[in-house]
Amino acid sequence: MTAARTLDVSELPPFRISIQAPLWWGQVCLIAIEATMFSILIAAYFYTRLRVDVWPPPGDQFPNVLLPSLALIPLILSAFGSYWASEAAKKDDRRGMILGLGLNLVLAIIFFVMRIIEWHSLNFNWMADAFGSYVWAFLGLHSFDFIAGLVETIVFVVFVASGRYGERERLGIHVDSLVWYFVVAIWIPLYIVTYWGPRLVETAQ
Amino acid sequence: MSPAESHVPTAEEQEQHLRTLENSWRHPGGITGWLSFTTHQAIGMRYIVTAFVFLVVGGILALMMRFQLAQPNNTFLGPDRYNQFFTTHGTTMMFLFAVPMMEGMGIYLVPLMVGTRNVAFPRLNAFGYWMYLAGAIFLYVGVFQNAAPDVGWFAYTPLSGPEFSPGKRPDFWAQMITFTEVSAMCVAAELIATIFKMRAPGMSLNRIPLFCWSMLVQSFMVIFAMPSVMIASSFVLSDRTVATNFVNPAEGGDPLLFQHVFWFFGHPEVYIIFIPALGMVSSIVVANSRRHIFGYTAMVLSLIATGFIGFGLWVHHMFATGLPQIAAGYFTAASMMIAITSGVQIFCWIATLWSGRLRLNTALHFVFGFIAIFVLGGLSGVLLGSVPLDLQVHDTFFVVAHFHYVLIGGALFPLFGGFYHWYPKMTGRLMNEAVGKLNFWVLFIGFNLTFFPMHILGLKGMPRRIYTYSPEMGWGPANLLATVGACIIALGGIIFIANVVWSRRAGKVAGNNPWDAPSLEWAAASPPKNYNFEYLPVVTSRYALWTPPDERVIVTGLRSNRREVLATTLMDAQPDHRYVLPPPSIWPLLTAIAVTIGFAGSVFNEWYITWGSILSGIALIGWFWPRRPLELKP
Numbered sequence: 052m053t054a055a056r057t058l059d060v061s062e063l064p065p066f067r068i069s070i071q072a073p074l075w076w077g078q079v080c081l082i083a084i085e086a087t088m089f090s091i092l093i094a095a096y097f098y099t100r101l102r103v104d105v106w107p108p109p110g111d112q113f114p115n116v117l118l119p120s121l122a123l124i125p126l127i128l129s130a131f132g133s134y135w136a137s138e139a140a141k142k143d144d145r146r147g148m149i150l151g152l153g154l155n156l157v158l159a160i161i162f163f164v165m166r167i168i169e170w171h172s173l174n175f176n177w178m179a180d181a182f183g184s185y186v187w188a189f190l191g192l193h194s195f196d197f198i199a200g201l202v203e204t205i206v207f208v209v210f211v212a213s214g215r216y217g218e219r220e221r222l223g224i225h226v227d228s229l230v231w232y233f234v235v236a237i238w239i240p241l242y243i244v245t246y247w248g249p250r251l252v253e254t255a256q
Numbered sequence: 257m258s259p260a261e262s263h264v265p266t267a268e269e270q271e272q273h274l275r276t277l278e279n280s281w282r283h284p285g286g287i288t289g290w291l292s293f294t295t296h297q298a299i300g301m302r303y304i305v306t307a308f309v310f311l312v313v314g315g316i317l318a319l320m321m322r323f324q325l326a327q328p329n330n331t332f333l334g335p336d337r338y339n340q341f342f343t344t345h346g347t348t349m350m351f352l353f354a355v356p357m358m359e360g361m362g363i364y365l366v367p368l369m370v371g372t373r374n375v376a377f378p379r380l381n382a383f384g385y386w387m388y389l390a391g392a393i394f395l396y397v398g399v400f401q402n403a404a405p406d407v408g409w410f411a412y413t414p415l416s417g418p419e420f421s422p423g424k425r426p427d428f429w430a431q432m433i434t435f436t437e438v439s440a441m442c443v444a445a446e447l448i449a450t451i452f453k454m455r456a457p458g459m460s461l462n463r464i465p466l467f468c469w470s471m472l473v474q475s476f477m478v479i480f481a482m483p484s485v486m487i488a489s490s491f492v493l494s495d496r497t498v499a500t501n502f503v504n505p506a507e508g509g510d511p512l513l514f515q516h517v518f519w520f521f522g523h524p525e526v527y528i529i530f531i532p533a534l535g536m537v538s539s540i541v542v543a544n545s546r547r548h549i550f551g552y553t554a555m556v557l558s559l560i561a562t563g564f565i566g567f568g569l570w571v572h573h574m575f576a577t578g579l580p581q582i583a584a585g586y587f588t589a590a591s592m593m594i595a596i597t598s599g600v601q602i603f604c605w606i607a608t609l610w611s612g613r614l615r616l617n618t619a620l621h622f623v624f625g626f627i628a629i630f631v632l633g634g635l636s637g638v639l640l641g642s643v644p645l646d647l648q649v650h651d652t653f654f655v656v657a658h659f660h661y662v663l664i665g666g667a668l669f670p671l672f673g674g675f676y677h678w679y680p681k682m683t684g685r686l687m688n689e690a691v692g693k694l695n696f697w698v699l700f701i702g703f704n705l706t707f708f709p710m711h712i713l714g715l716k717g718m719p720r721r722i723y724t725y726s727p728e729m730g731w732g733p734a735n736l737l738a739t740v741g742a743c744i745i746a747l748g749g750i751i752f753i754a755n756v757v758w759s760r761r762a763g764k765v766a767g768n769n770p771w772d773a774p775s776l777e778w779a780a781a782s783p784p785k786n787y788n789f790e791y792l793p794v795v796t797s798r799y800a801l802w803t804p805p806d807e808r809v810i811v812t813g814l815r816s817n818r819r820e821v822l823a824t825t826l827m828d829a830q831p832d833h834r835y836v837l838p839p840p841s842i843w844p845l846l847t848a849i850a851v852t853i854g855f856a857g858s859v860f861n862e863w864y865i866t867w868g869s870i871l872s873g874i875a876l877i878g879w880f881w882p883r884r885p886l887e888l889k890p
Contacts, residue, residue, distance in 0.1 A: 057263050058457055058794050060822060060831050061813030065888045067833040073376040073453040073823055080445035080479055088483035091520070095487065095502070095513055103508050177500045181508035184500035195869075202873055210882060217886030 066218045068141045068225050078226045082233045085196070089237050092192075093244050096185045100248070107182045107249050111175040114186065116246045122165035123242065129158035130235045136207075137228035140221040145211060148224060152208045155231065159201055166194070182249075189241050193234075200234045203227055263812060265791075274790060277816040281373070281786035284840050292840040294378035295786045296367045299385050301682065303360025306389060307353050313396075314348035315749060317341045319742055322706075326739040328727040338723035339406035340425075344399055346409030347429060350525065351436045352392045354667060358532040359443040361674060362471040364682065366447055368777035368784060369465045371456030371793045371800075373821045374837055376449035377442075379844045379879065384442030386848030391435025394856055398428030405429035408721065410518055411492060413503040413511040418496045427496060427859045430489035434855055437482045440528075444478035447471050454821060455829045456776065457811060458795040465775045466542075466549065469556050470535025473563040477524050477531070480567065485521035488514055498862050512577060519570035527566040529663065531559060533670035534601060537623050540670075540677050541605050543773035544620045545612020548799060551604040558597040565594045575643050576650045584643045591641030598634060602627060615771070618692030622673030625700045626665055633661025636711065651721075654714025660707045672699070672752070679759070680766030684782040687759040695755060699748035705741025709734035774799035792822055795829075836888055843879035850875040 069075070100106050107113065132154030139147025170190055177187035207224050210216045243251075265273065284292050293299065321341055324333040333341060367375055375381050398404055403424045407416040416426040451472045455464065464472075491502040491514055501507035503514045542549050549555060571579060571587040605627070614620065636658040640646050649655060672695075680686045718731050725731050769778035778801055780788050793800060794809035811831075814820045819837040824830060854868010 056809045057265070057791075057812045058809055058831070059263055059813040060811055060834060063813075063822075063831060063833050065815075065820070065834045065836060065890055067823070071453070071823060071825070071832045073449040073835060076449040076452050077377055077380070077445045080448050080475075081441075083479050084441050084445075084483055087480050088487060091484050091487050091517060095491075095517060098513055098516070099502075099508065099510055102510055108508055177494075177498065179501075179507070181501045181504070181510075184494075184502050184509070188500070188502075199873070206877055206880070215882050215886070217882060218888055220882055220886075223880065 066222070068218070068222050072222055072226070074222060074226050075229070078229050082229060085233065086237060089192070089241065092185075092188060093240065096189075096244055096248065099181050099185070103181075107175075108180045111179060111182055112173065113249050114173060114246050115169060118165055118169045119242055119246050122162050122169070123239070125158040125165070126162040126235055126238060129155045129162065130232055132156075132158060133228040133231040137225045140224040143221060148211045148221075149208060152204050152211070152224070156201065156204050156208065159197070159204070163194075163197065163201075166190070186245055189245050193238055193241055196234050196237075200227075200231055203230070265812060270790070273816050277787050277790070278785070280816060280818055283786065288842055289840070291845050292382075292842045294374070294382050294838070294840045294844075296363050296375045296378070296381065297682075297784055297786065299378075299381050300360050300362075300364030302385050303356050303363060303388070306385075306392065307357035307360055310348050310352040310392060311357070312749065314345050314353055315746065317345040317348065319746055321345065322739040322742040324723060325725075325735050327736060328725055328729070328732050330724055333723065335723045336406065339721070340399070340404035342721060343405045343408055343411075343429070344395070347395065347405065347432070349663075350409060350529075351432065352388075352395070354529040354663070355436065355440055355525075356388050357671065358474065358529060358667075359440065361536070361671075361678075362447055362474070362532060363443060365678065365777055366450055366468055366471055367454070368681075368780055368788055369468050369775050370451060370454060370459060371776045371779075371789065371795065372450070372454040373787050373789070373792070373819065375446045376454055377446040378837055379841050380442050380446055382841075383844035383848055384439040384446075386845050387435050387442070387851065388439035390848060390852040390856075391432045391439065394435060394852075395428055395432040398424070403428055410515075410522065411489075412518075413492060413495075413514040414505070416492050417503060417511070418499075421496075424859065426492060430493040430496075431855055431859050433485055433489040435852075437486050438851070440478050440482055444475035444482075447475045448479075451475075452826050453823050454835070455824055456793050456795045456800075457822065457824055457829055457831050458809075459800075459824075459829045461827055462553070463795055463798045465535075466538035466552070466555055466559075467532070467535035467775070469559055470531045470538075473559045474528050474531045477528050477563050477566060481521045481524035481528065484517055485525075488517040488521065491517070493859070497859065512574075515574050515577065516570070519573045520567070522573060523570040524566045526659075526662070527562055530666045531562065533626075533667040533674075534559065536670045536674040536677070537605060537626060539773070539775065540619045540623050540673050541608050541612075542775075542799075543677065543771040544615045544617060544623075545609050546615065546772070547608060547612040549604065550607035550611070551600075552798065554600055555604050558600040562594065562597045565590060565597065569594065572641055572646070575646045588641050588643060592638060595634060595638055602631065617676070617771075618687070618689055618696055619673040619677040621693060621696040622669045622676065625696060626669040626673065629661055629665025629669060629700075629703065633658060633665050637662060649714050651719055652714035653710040653718045653720060656720055657707050657710035657714060660710075664703060664707070669699075672696075675752075675756075677771070678777075679756070680763075680770050681777055681780075681782050681784070683760055683763075684766055685759050685763030686766045686770055687755050687763060691751060691755045691758075695748055695751045698744060698751060702741050702744030702746075702748050706738045706745060707741070709737045709741075713738075769801065772801075774802045776800050787819075838883070841879070843875060847872060847875035847879055 132151050136148050136151025139151055175183040177184045210220050320333060324330050324338055363375060363381060405425045405428055407421055407426055411426055411429050414420055451468055494500040495502055495504055501509045503509045503511050505511060538549060568590040569587060571583055572591045575584055640658055676687055676692055713731055713734050766782050768782055776793055779793060791810035791812060794811060797803050811822060814834060821835050821837060823832050823835040825832050850871035851868060853871055854865050857864025
């Protein structure tokens with residue numbers, strides 16, 4: 052194309068670790084997809100629940116609330132580790148990235164151990180009835196996301212600790228923090244539905 | 257930043273720039289190279305060609321069904337084969353043709369139209385294509401193993417559940433959904449990021465071409481609708497394979513829930529197919545009436561409104577399931593409301609055409625065909641939106657007639673118009689116009705002969721999904737007419753393919769902008785180079801190429817020795833930073849293979865999900881392995 056005038060962009064940075072990065076927007080889209088998926092699953096849970104009189108069905112225990120509630124503490128705190136790492140990634144602060152990701156990792160593992168213990172104590176599985184299917188689906192799908200997030204965090208720790216990282220990886224750490232905020236945030240409604248749901252919706256229509 | 261007067265590249269600088277650009281965007285060679293392509297033109301074309309193959313396959317299935325129904329008590333296909341064919345026909349047309357085709361057009365055209373060099377995530381784009389292809393192959397492996405799904409393209413429970421459908425047939429359907437939806441979601445995410453963050457400087461929101469607006473709305477609909485069908489198909493699949501009870505009434509599940517979750521996707525799906533077609537119509541109308549679109553703002557707002565209202569209609573597919581009256585009333589009103597937003601667009605096009613200087617080419621013929629057929633389909637839709645009439649004709653051929661009028665009229669006709677319109681851009685040659693007009697008339701007549709009689713058949717009570725009928729029903733003549741029509745449609749398809757093949761070799765050379773159209777894709781070479789534009793354009797009006805050449809501005813200062821593009825701000829498209837795209841890679845294919853092992857295997861043994869996840873994790877680490885140089889030079 053011939054043109055009389057030009058717009059010179061050579062002074063612009065070749066990278067930006069911020070909301071301006073296309074990757075940030077792509078990540079938000081993927082989070083929106085997952086959030087929609089969980090929202091529909093929660094809607095389906097209540098749809099199913101409102102069609103029966105007794106919930107949980109006879110024989111199934113009410114899931115315990117104590118341990119899962121305590122487990123929220125390390126889970127929510129782990130998001131701060133993620134935030135620390137993402138801010139350090141912007142400033143190329145290697146120590147901050149390792150410490151932030153490390154904190155994230157340790158707290159996340161503590162949460163997950165607590166989850167497994169509680170999960171193990173359930174007296175029903177997904178085959179028992181619809182209630183069991185939903186509880187196991189919430190726990191299973193969220194654990195899948197959770198483990199994927201953990202693996203990502205471990206990979207980033209290895210990259211940063213071994214010095215094999217540049218701007219792209221730092222942007223990755225920044226954007227990855229969004230994933231972790233999502234994994235933490237989506238658990239709160241899922242926790243309420245899984246552990247308080249059977250208690251909250253007492254009567255049938 | 258404002259455009260500078262100085263620094264216009266000299267001829268020598270331009271030549272040097274072009275050489276390095278050519279080099280950094282060159283496709284890798286060899287088979288592995290071919291499997292590693294990440295340019296949007298290559299991936300878009302793969303989508304378009306693959307989806308077209310499935311249009312032909314789905315069309316052949318339809319033709320066989322029409323042969324079976326041509327006369328009473330026919331025995332061409334047995335009941336079982338007929339069930340498999342109508343299910344596979346619907347599934348193929350929806351998931352393997354319509355959605356991927358629209359996405360392919362979007363992938364091909366959006367980066368050109370917004371004035372950049374590729375989509376925002378080229379490797380994700382390649383991965384999405386491989387997932388689509390794997391899902392398509394997966395379904396057809398089932399078809400050729402006599403395990404084609406036979407429970408309708410919507411696979412209602414309890415029919416599709418373990419009790420009434422033993423064997424693997426619905427599993428192939430359900431898992432194919434997962435494949436194609438992953439693909440659709442990848443495309444949605446990358447198109448949103450591309451349209452939001454990679455527009456040419458100056459292309460503020462109110463200057464985005466309407467086709468890009470339509471792809472944007474469609475992408476958002478994909479994001480909020482597609483998870484729903486994955487949930488629905490996973491309910492069926494996990495009930496069948498690992499004995500969950502989501503839709504099992506014996507253990508507290510509810511089969512009707514499946515319908516809600518399915519149609520919460522299924523209705524927006526119609527708009528996911530239809531909205532990009534609206535964008536194509538706008539492009540064709542503007543180029544061929546040679547004036548600005550009438551009511552740009554109204555058009556954009558009604559596209560967005562259609563996107564929203566599309567999510568509030570799903571229950572009108574379920575009027576016969578015994579819903580509370582208040583729900584039926586609400587969804588009737590919402591169904592009628594969508595006619596307003598569609599109507600706004602129709603009237604804007606008519607106003608544009610009315611006051612334009614028309615070039616009556618084949619593409620515009622298809623637009624006229626679209627308006628005629630779509631308005632008819634829309635009107636029968638308004639009828640069906642009312643509960644008493646819907647109950648009367650529920651599950652009859654009236655519904656078949658309605659949705660083929662809407663889908664073929666609303667999506668396929670604009671798409672064929674789009675083929676004729678953009679073929680010169682994609683190949684460098686024009687399609688033959690005389691054959692094109694013949695093509696249009698054959699398709700138009702064939703279409704109406706096939707589907708108009710179905711309205712009458714439906715009103716006379718002929719149900720859908722029956723493989724034959726007895727002569728005393730009196731349905732024979734109309735069915736025979738429909739079958740003749742279907743053959744004429746097939747003839748139209750053959751004419752189209754012949755025109756494509758012939759024009760590819762012997763068509764008139766098109767040049768960059770054969771239609772004198774205003775949007776940026778026509779500034780690129782035909783066919784476009786891998787990098788699209790020598791210098792990225794700066795946009796100063798809504799109709800970039802109708803700006804006088806001496807007022808045009810180009811972007812300089814992007815490095816040509818790597819795949820560099822410009823990231824701009826969301827609202828006003830101010831340049832923000834330079835953004836380096838990754839080189840071609842084989843990892844998207846390897847990741848798709850890993851995911852396929854998990855998805856396909858899990859139909860037979862649930863542990864494959866675990867193995868597939870581990871393999872995918874390894875592949876993704878390979879995908880994201882840090883590249884040298886680690887730090888980008890400024």
